[in-house]
Amino acid sequence: MREFGYQRAYDVAGAVALLDAAPDTRFLGGGTNLVDLMKTGVERPARLIDIRELPLDRIEVTAEGALRIGATVTNGDLAAHPEVRRRYPALAQAVLAGASGQLRNMATVGGNLLQRTRCGYFTEVSQPCNKRAPGSGCPAVAGEHRNHAILGASDHCVAVHASDMAVALTAFDAVVHYETADGPGELPLADFYLPVGDTPHRETALPAGALITGVTLPPAPVAAHSRYRKVRERASYAFAIGSLAAALDIRDGIVRDARLAFGAVASRPWRASAAERVLTGAPAVPETYAAAADAELAAARPLPRNGYKVDLIRNLTVTVLTELAEEAAR
Amino acid sequence: MALSTSSVITLKINGEKHTLPVDHRTTLLDALRERLDLTGTKKGCDQGQCGACTVLLDGRRAVACLQLAVAAEGREITTIEGVADGERLHPVQQAFLDLDGFQCGYCTPGQICSAIGMIQEHAAGWPSAVTEDVRPQAGPPPLTADEIRERMSGNLCRCGAYVAIVEAVARAAEAHTGEGHEDAATGGAKEAVI
Numbered sequence: 454m455r456e457f458g459y460q461r462a463y464d465v466a467g468a469v470a471l472l473d474a475a476p477d478t479r480f481l482g483g484g485t486n487l488v489d490l491m492k493t494g495v496e497r498p499a500r501l502i503d504i505r506e507l508p509l510d511r512i513e514v515t516a517e518g519a520l521r522i523g524a525t526v527t528n529g530d531l532a533a534h535p536e537v538r539r540r541y542p543a544l545a546q547a548v549l550a551g552a553s554g555q556l557r558n559m560a561t562v563g564g565n566l567l568q569r570t571r572c573g574y575f576t577e578v579s580q581p582c583n584k585r586a587p588g589s590g591c592p593a594v595a596g597e598h599r600n601h602a603i604l605g606a607s608d609h610c611v612a613v614h615a616s617d618m619a620v621a622l623t624a625f626d627a628v629v630h631y632e633t634a635d636g637p638g639e640l641p642l643a644d645f646y647l648p649v650g651d652t653p654h655r656e657t658a659l660p661a662g663a664l665i666t667g668v669t670l671p672p673a674p675v676a677a678h679s680r681y682r683k684v685r686e687r688a689s690y691a692f693a694i695g696s697l698a699a700a701l702d703i704r705d706g707i708v709r710d711a712r713l714a715f716g717a718v719a720s721r722p723w724r725a726s727a728a729e730r731v732l733t734g735a736p737a738v739p740e741t742y743a744a745a746a747d748a749e750l751a752a753a754r755p756l757p758r759n760g761y762k763v764d765l766i767r768n769l770t771v772t773v774l775t776e777l778a779e780e781a782a783r
Numbered sequence: 784m785a786l787s788t789s790s791v792i793t794l795k796i797n798g799e800k801h802t803l804p805v806d807h808r809t810t811l812l813d814a815l816r817e818r819l820d821l822t823g824t825k826k827g828c829d830q831g832q833c834g835a836c837t838v839l840l841d842g843r844r845a846v847a848c849l850q851l852a853v854a855a856e857g858r859e860i861t862t863i864e865g866v867a868d869g870e871r872l873h874p875v876q877q878a879f880l881d882l883d884g885f886q887c888g889y890c891t892p893g894q895i896c897s898a899i900g901m902i903q904e905h906a907a908g909w910p911s912a913v914t915e916d917v918r919p920q921a922g923p924p925p926l927t928a929d930e931i932r933e934r935m936s937g938n939l940c941r942c943g944a945y946v947a948i949v950e951a952v953a954r955a956a957e958a959h960t961g962e963g964h965e966d967a968a969t970g971g972a973k974e975a976v977i
Contacts, residue, residue, distance in 0.1 A: 484849055
């Protein structure tokens, strides 16, 4: 591991000023991804600014009925919070589906959004990787890509985003708040992750020197009836090979409102807007759900060894939406 | 300006303060084992994947291998050496002994610290990935064998002593809450999750 300086920040302005003052600096939250990557040399910061003591560890209901989640709230506290479980059960389920109890107690919301891909070529520094070493190539395209992207990828990178939490946040139109030396700003999560294109090393639209301060979930009555389902190669403590966050509002047998996002299929959580358009106003029957999945997956470009994900996501969509509809009918 | 790459820190471990200089790269795990002779906490994978190094930070379970020692300053650290009450074993330790919740014992300190944290999380009403209904109005989930396996999935046991580990955790949880669940303690296990 490269040697590094360490400082603790106690207020947001101080943290941002410290970052602005030195290159090669990273914020340290729970460290569950960053410290791991520093050990293997994928991340080589010259300095860490510890932000765990910033006053960003609260979850609050705003006057407008939105849920404001601080950036240093741990995944464990997020999933346990009564208002998260009541208003956005799929978000609690998504967080609980990720990592282990120990890691959830350490990992923070801001860090979860910024976690790096688990692509084996990215995490192994002896291998080429356009994300880690721009221009060095992507061995995954012709190599091991069973768990790589089927949507939105490019020849330059086919890695998937690993977060479960971000999939549910995407389905519910979360907004990311940040602070820079020039003041605060915000980005809809839909615009937070950049398209892969030929710059897979540029992952987010966060301005240079920005600190994520929190996430806001707008009020969404439909989200109270939501579910997150994760498919993985063992029953617990593994990354998804495909996942789904879904919410349905059905009245008189017709879908009035639908939210759908896929995980582990792209470089970012994948909002299934085409599927939502098919669902809205259509009869709440399995044929509709299949047509919705097909509308979204028409854009899928699977690689030779990950075509199974297209079927997996289609089946997952039909299964989970059918379950939600049956629950609503009870 | 070049920042120092080491610091003198004070760690509060099992109620006792320890002051030591550390290279910032030092993990809490290595500080405990290599610097402070607290070798009860074990190093398994050193990548946050096996749970052998589980300790309690401010009462919450965490893996010491991904925790930088310098960042643990100011926190209450509890290791396996600190969970007993003098000569009286912690109820989770006692249950592991009584029910043979181990074979070689290497993962056991991590299993026990993890179980202590997990039982408190459950008592606080936290749901898990196998909880049928996570909404607060559904009430706290009973701590079934399935719930225990899911909640303890961050602790691997290469000997495969899982059956007895689940029984031990169920018994300790029962002692903690005064009400346990039959199917967990009597092997109502449906399938191995871990």
